[in-house]
Amino acid sequence: MGVQSKHFLNDPASLVVQSLQGLCAINPKLGLDTTNKVVFLADQEKSTVALVCGGGSGHEPSHAGFVGSGMLTAAVCGNVFASPGPTQVRRAIQLVDNDKGTLIIVKNYTGDVLNFGLAKEQFAAQHPSEADKVKFLVVGDDVAVGRTQGNIVGRRGLAGTVLVYKIAGALAQTGASLEEVYSVAEWVSKNIATVGVGLEHCHVPGTTAGETHLGASEIEIGMGIHNESGAQRVSPVPPLNELVQTLLDLLLSQNDPERGFLPTQGSGKDNVVLLVNNLGGVSELELAGIAREVVTALVGRGVSVQRLISGTFMTSLNMPGFSLTLLLLPSASDVTPPSDLILRLLDASTSAPGWKWTSGAAPSAPSAPPAVLPSERAADQGQRVRAQDVRGFERSVERACDALDKAEPEITKMDTVSGDGDCGLTLQTGANAVLALLRAGSISGEDVVGALIAVSEVASEKMGGTSGALYSIFFSALAQALSSSGAGEATAEDWSRAVSAAREQLYTYTRARPPSRTLVDPLAAFADAFSAGPSDLGNAVRRAAEAAEATRDAEARVGRSAYLEGGLLKRERVPDPGAWGVKVLLEALAGADSV
Structure with a gap:
């Protein structure tokens, strides 16, 4: 990087x-x-x-x-x-x-x-x-x-x-x-330990633009706050839970003759204050995740965290990294300074603008969700509709999921130009979740209405964002239309009527109309062609693909692309990533088997 x-x-x-x-x-x-x-x-x-x-x-x-x-x-x-x-x-x-x-x-x-x-x-x-x-x-x-x-x-x-x-x-x-x-400050200074880790060094304003110090798969442990190199480089970048354990080994280990600066006792006797510090370039999203991981790891080591302080306190300009500090509190046998005094002083109010809000209490241990969640009102058992070709339906769903998974890099690249860079990952997440349900038997051609409802729930819960909501509304409306059709087995005509009805339902929640440079463009083209010729699914898919291709030159009227400088999209001629996702989905669904 x-x-x-x-x-x-x-x-x-x-x-x-x-x-x-x-x-x-x-x-x-x-x-x-x-x-x-x-x-x-x-x-x-x-x-x-x-x-x-x-x-x-x-x-x-x-x-x-x-x-x-x-x-x-x-x-x-x-x-x-x-x-x-x-x-x-x-x-x-x-x-x-x-x-x-x-x-x-x-x-x-x-x-x-x-x-x-x-x-x-x-x-x-x-x-x-x-x-x-x-x-x-x-x-x-x-x-x-x-x-x-x-x-x-x-x-x-x-x-x-x-x-x-x-x-x-x-x-x-x-x-x-x-x-x-002085006495208390000196005691604190002798009972704190810090270690930092960075993804890259920082840049000093006014100096020549620096070259990368670390490879794309490297991190550096023990970096100083003035661009000093760290004590070791690690590659590949480990998962956060593994990295945190490595950092805590450096902070707490009594077996390393070079360290062991904190006189910990082990056996659940140690109480600490934990400071999670942003070195300048870490997002708040990541920093909270880091705080959670460190608390979890300390609890697992039998260390009691009496205070968790997290935020930006001492940076190295824009360095993408963080540091962990542990203050080992006095044991019960200590008389000066007592542990409760240290905590009271940390909790005391201050007008210093750089000091971040703290809870004044020990953090709650991160916990898993309860095994039994409050139940929702059971869904009505509507008309059960079967696919004409049960296995063909299931193979189509599997192909679509695989295709979206493989298309992630291409769609993500498109979205880095015309959006916020997450479209490919969002579709991939949804596709993998649907595939897991299919393989678990929760999606079946024996009940296409239930399958569509399951896909709608995946779109809303796993994908999120605008595209997740749009997909969820569409598949939910598709399920409603098929369920109310009265058909025991979904024919091509049933599917075409349901697709048209779902499109109209979607229109009540979005202002996008073709051509809009959104996923609505290929979806509407597919619905129009499929409604006109239910027996020719291939033609409807081709019309959708043409509409997706046409977004390369279409003016962005809604969605995030509408906020971009217009000339950029015209120069790049990048298709709308959401529209491209619909193209990939429909082409894979059609494939060699009919729904």
Whole structure:
């Protein structure tokens, strides 16, 4: 996969400052020293400990997004992936001057440690009477860096740092002393572990468009948040449940001499806070699935998740990846800090815009649906209609399912141009579900009405979306028409009348009329030809195929294609994917056997 290298900006050189200005516009309670790129609480409470953090930009909402009451007091921002200088940091210390003292928290990266540390020492030299009012904490939580490799430099600071911000900031809000805030923050920093995984590296705005770092079937485990390579590459991309187990091994294993950073006890005695962090390019859809998978895996290992926090906290620009952080809570024998205090501080409210909503409770374990669902009112037993050729009907259904399954890549390619790229997969999903019912004996030529109702239910429940609804309405109407025909055995004439009736019923729910560049075009052409000549199914199928082909040049009047730039469809001459699906379906249904 390629690196996404396009961005929305005016000028890479002004991006950081303009982003900080935007943040302050969103939250008027924030102030901004533009020259030093320091975001701070404009109305700071002078009787509480101040928290200062920072580092390179590109990790938003870290760090400035966590400035707010109950969290950080100021954040110092460097350029993208570059540490701010000591002058900037000294300015932040001055801006948060207060009666209780200041705690500086930085991630364990050389530039951050040196520049923030230098600023602290310079401040102490300039203000010796206040030297003991500024403390310094370095957080390193990356388990991808083993003990041997990190023997001198230590572990890198990753998303676990955000939990330190939150807990320390909430404690400071209670009026705790600098020593108390530092002590709890230090304890948290020693009991967190993080590991990240990415599908690809990210792109820094203003730099040359990068080439792909990973192959199409590769992922990288242990990537840093500045495009540093990971500890290992894995190919092919494993299923999520397998990947999560690998990541949890790195976080929890006590058998790996290079790791085991969390002193877990096992045997169901461990309680944790879980942070699922989006590194920048993962969809919310996937992130919730990841959260579910991790909770399931931890429960399976006998680890109790006391809090689940999921969202975008510390990114690597647009990196398509995520990280998992575990904070191991104190055991029952610990007295300082108690577990309930840590949880209360995590649950405490904050005005920091970057902190996401959390439930304030332990997550419920993902569960399977109940074995017995509330029953629906039984369907009326209407007229039972048999196919004239029972086996021929069933073979036709099987051919249609196979054809739609094989046509998925072609239809998907069409839909990437004229739609949202899911048409082929939607039809494939429906076809495979129908095929499973056929092979289970739930669809039979002995009861074509029941078969059509089953197909209608598959379309609505398995396919979904617009095409699923249209197919469901059509097949349901087809079943109604055949059931009310009074025929014990469906003839070609019965089928033709039912198809025409189903089309008219479909028209009550869609404005599409041929030519519309939708699946209605071939469906209507088929119904017209079949009604005119029920004995010539082949001719009706040919008319439908011609109508599907004609959508290459038809103007899009309804559906998603209607919102596209008209010239695009004319240049590409791609047929409507929904219409093409109907063509594939009808040609396969007809085949060598008659319905």
